[in-house]
Amino acid sequence: MQPALQAEHVYYTYSDGAEALKDVSLDIAPRQIFVLFGPARSGKTTLLRLFNRLSDLIEGSAIRGSIRFNGQDVFEHGVNVPDLRRRIGMVFAVPSPLPGSIHDNMTYGLKMAGIRDAVLREERVERALKQAALWDEVKDRLDNSAFALSGGQKQRLCIARSLALEPDVLILDNPTSGLDPLSTSMVEESLHELKQRYTIIMVPHSVQQAARVATHAAFMLDGEVIEVGDVSQIFGKPHDQRTEDYVTGRFG
Amino acid sequence: MKPQQTQKLAVAIITASAALVVIPIVLVILFIVAKGIGAISWTFLADAPRSGMTQGGIMPAILGTIILTLGTAIVCIPLAIGAAIYLAEYAGDNRLTRWVRLAIVNLAGIPSIVYGLFGLGAFVLFLNLGTSIAAGSLTLGIMTLPVVISTAEEAILSVPQEFRTVSQSLGATRWQTIRHQVLPHATPGIITGVILGLSRAAGETAPILFTVAAFYLPELPKSLSDQTMALPYHLYVIATQVPGMPLQIQYGTALVLLILVMSMTLVATVIRTRMRRRRDW
Numbered sequence: 001m002q003p004a005l006q007a008e009h010v011y012y013t014y015s016d017g018a019e020a021l022k023d024v025s026l027d028i029a030p031r032q033i034f035v036l037f038g039p040a041r042s043g044k045t046t047l048l049r050l051f052n053r054l055s056d057l058i059e060g061s062a063i064r065g066s067i068r069f070n071g072q073d074v075f076e077h078g079v080n081v082p083d084l085r086r087r088i089g090m091v092f093a094v095p096s097p098l099p100g101s102i103h104d105n106m107t108y109g110l111k112m113a114g115i116r117d118a119v120l121r122e123e124r125v126e127r128a129l130k131q132a133a134l135w136d137e138v139k140d141r142l143d144n145s146a147f148a149l150s151g152g153q154k155q156r157l158c159i160a161r162s163l164a165l166e167p168d169v170l171i172l173d174n175p176t177s178g179l180d181p182l183s184t185s186m187v188e189e190s191l192h193e194l195k196q197r198y199t200i201i202m203v204p205h206s207v208q209q210a211a212r213v214a215t216h217a218a219f220m221l222d223g224e225v226i227e228v229g230d231v232s233q234i235f236g237k238p239h240d241q242r243t244e245d246y247v248t249g250r251f252g
Numbered sequence: 253m254k255p256q257q258t259q260k261l262a263v264a265i266i267t268a269s270a271a272l273v274v275i276p277i278v279l280v281i282l283f284i285v286a287k288g289i290g291a292i293s294w295t296f297l298a299d300a301p302r303s304g305m306t307q308g309g310i311m312p313a314i315l316g317t318i319i320l321t322l323g324t325a326i327v328c329i330p331l332a333i334g335a336a337i338y339l340a341e342y343a344g345d346n347r348l349t350r351w352v353r354l355a356i357v358n359l360a361g362i363p364s365i366v367y368g369l370f371g372l373g374a375f376v377l378f379l380n381l382g383t384s385i386a387a388g389s390l391t392l393g394i395m396t397l398p399v400v401i402s403t404a405e406e407a408i409l410s411v412p413q414e415f416r417t418v419s420q421s422l423g424a425t426r427w428q429t430i431r432h433q434v435l436p437h438a439t440p441g442i443i444t445g446v447i448l449g450l451s452r453a454a455g456e457t458a459p460i461l462f463t464v465a466a467f468y469l470p471e472l473p474k475s476l477s478d479q480t481m482a483l484p485y486h487l488y489v490i491a492t493q494v495p496g497m498p499l500q501i502q503y504g505t506a507l508v509l510l511i512l513v514m515s516m517t518l519v520a521t522v523i524r525t526r527m528r529r530r531r532d533w
Contacts, residue, residue: 059344086423096418098433099531109422112432165423169322 003027003092004199005051005088006068012046012223015060019079021044022223024065028166028216033191033200035231037210038220044203047220048171050074051201052088053081062089070168086113089162093174095154097146102138105146105157109167124164133190152183155206156190161193170194175207188213211235219243223227269458293502302490304335305455305494310505312470315453316480317512319473320388324453327393328400329446335397341356360398365458367395370459372462387478388464396449403448407441408434442526447520449467451513467493481501484510 003030012021020097021043028034036044047056050067053074066073070088074084086109097105106125115121125142127210129135133239146157162170172191176184184205191200191213204210211231219240220227227234227243238244246252302308309428330378335352343349371391381387411434419429434440442488457465465485487505490497 024353054417057417057420082420082423082425085421090421092414092418092421096414097414098418099437105430108419108432109424112419112422112424161422245511 001029002057002071003068004070005201006066006071007047007050008066008068010047010063010065010067012050012063013061014058020169021050024220024223024225026218026225026228028199031195031197032160032194032215033202033213035048035214035217036201036203036208037207037217038047038226041222043223044220045173047202048090048173048203051169051171052085052090053079054085054090056081057082058161064164073243082112086165088169088171089165089167089169090171091155091158091162091173093177095151095158095178097149097154097157100109100146100148101143102149102157105161106142106164109161113165116145124166128160128164129157129217131163131190131194131195132156133186134160136140150183152179152186155179155183155187159187159194164197167198169199169201172200174203174205176205184209185237205237207249208251211247219246221246254457259506283509284510286501288503288505289506291500292507296501297344297508301468305468305490306497306501310481310483310508313481313486313505313507314512315472316465316482317484317509318481319480320392320460321387321450321454323385323389323476324392324396325450327389328396328449328453331393332397332400332446332449333404333442334384335401336408337430337435339401340405340408341426356401358404359394359434362394362395363458364456364495365461368392368461368463369458370394371459376523383428383464383466383479384475384477385464385473385480388460388480388482389476391406391459391463392444392453392456393458399438400445401450401453402440403445404438407438407445410435410441437531440524443527444520447516447523451516451520454516455484455509455513457488466490483512484506494532 003081005026007024007026008023010021013019022045024047025219038044041105046055050063051069051074055061055063060110063075069084069088078082098108103125106128109191110121110124120150129138134153137153138157146154149157159172159175160168176187181189188209191202194200194214204213214231214234216228216230217234219226219234219238219242220243222240227238227240229238234243235247238247291354297309297314298311299309301310335356338350339349343352355469368391371387374386375381377382379387381390415433415437416429420426424432449478460482464479465482466479467489469479469481483505487502487509490505491502
């Protein structure tokens, strides 16, 4: 099966010359929960933002190597970047609703995509909110401000907001960083549901979370991918000493 | 002195300086109101000047100033907001950006009388617009550009970066992001800048001196190529050029100008506070 996302010998430098990624290669097959874990500043977020080219927003950075989405190089000239971002949804570490109501947030991407059919939009909104396990909590107050939601609800709103665009891939960058344990487990549960339909790439909050939710994992350190494997191998019998030291809590 | 005493002294001095700032503005207002309030009447506001401007009212000057302010807005707002969006959202570190920034700094530093002479040379004579509302509005509009561009740019930059990132991550283009996430939240700041810029333009004498202002023109302008009276210039004229001018009319005119300009500032403040209160982030 063709990988949904691939990184091939990716090197990435920021404008100050700092090398954030060094020869990163990864294959991510469809319908996995692929976890990128490792200590802070190991390049996880940097790599995530290359997949949907959100890295374009950072001036002066440079990439070598290629990132492929369904076989297509995303940095190739002529790629429709807004469309790429609709197909690769992203949820950020800090819950980030846009100003406006819950409904405004849910329909924003659809409206920007030029979907004028309000009935279609409402269908998508309801389905996405159900997928993110938020529908029952908000269905009677869709016109309330998104900022009035709790932290966990906001984060599930952000997941739903991406799902409304019916993406192929959902990228989650430490989505439970600010959440309490109950909200965290609600988000994790919805991920297991979503895995049936979407390819999920996630930077976890902790090694424990990585082991809980992942089907596959890559350990990153200092901008390099140290080891890739399925969850039982990486967390059960890692090949690399550094991976073992990290998952057993000897550093990090 | 002990640190606590030094601190007390410093706070006292700082507080006193702040309080002193209030005094001049209060004095100016009290002075103008006290001397000018007697002149204000329906006739004064609604009639044209008569008998060598020593009687009647100042209606053509009030209306002229309002027309010129609107003209300034039409010239200034699109240009300034466009430039501010470019600088805040698109400007890279390149030659065009450096030229634009240099131009704005220099525009802000030019004395208003030089704008007046520029307007005379460029609009009245070269573009052959004559001494007219069109020429005056263009001159005032250009003079107002730097302050509106700077405040608008600041307002745009104060919209959290996060909104731009999130918006684009949801597949919005850069322009859609600016249009739907940035500009709506920058609007209060932009409106404030526009009104402050316009209120300055409304009170300027030098830029309109050679480009539009009429010494005495009791009829109202009928087109953009007509001259018009305007409050600041009218005030200058009756204060220095007309012998035997009753003081009360001079101060009355000053009071009307002051109220016009200050009410614009007030409107700006109200709009800003209202829109700020409405936002929930």
